[in-house]
Amino acid sequence: EAQVTQNPRYLITVTGKKLTVTCSQNMNHEYMSWYRQDPGLGLRQIYYSMNVEVTDKGDVPEGYKVSRKEKRNFPLILESPSPNQTSLYFCASSAPGLERYEQYFGPGTRLTVT
């Protein structure tokens, strides 16, 4: 089944404790992206990647890091989480090179930073 998976689905952590949210897709998509969703603010893009070893900042990259060492994986790293990073996070992928611009979303990771 074609899908985007994220782990963990739920995470409660404390300020300053480094964490990683994994994202993996099995559709051989070149493009992957991370979004955060907050009430009243819609989806905002954090980082995106056009292909392996190619990443770029989205609209709200501060406090986040990403890497793209393999085509299927695109982890999101919070080196020193803060309470304002409490949010619902989504990973997505697509195949723009095939003009398949629709994005496939993971199930989401609900992060709470206390």
Added chain:
Amino acid sequence: SQQGEEDPQALSIQEGENATMNCSYKTSINNLQWYRQNSGRGLVHLILIRSNEREKHSGRLRVTLDTSKKSSSLLITASRAADTASYFCATHYIISGSRLTFGEGTQLTVNP
């Protein structure tokens, strides 16, 4: 911000009625997409309309695009309680490469 704007923010209708949601955007686009999100879950792609298209259908969904007004609408006909969800438009701007810019969404409630 180039974020699209959706209207209305919330819509409540009875089963069987039609639901119309609107999306406005700011600059030239390659395509515009509509997504659906059930509460707290991942977004699901519904339909894509390219900048050179004016109308597109998919089942009970009808999307229109007016590039002169920089706006799009999503019509859901004969709505069902299962259509209750948030609906987002996402614009693929020409200048933004492969990125999509999402609106804030319309919360649709269909009452049985």
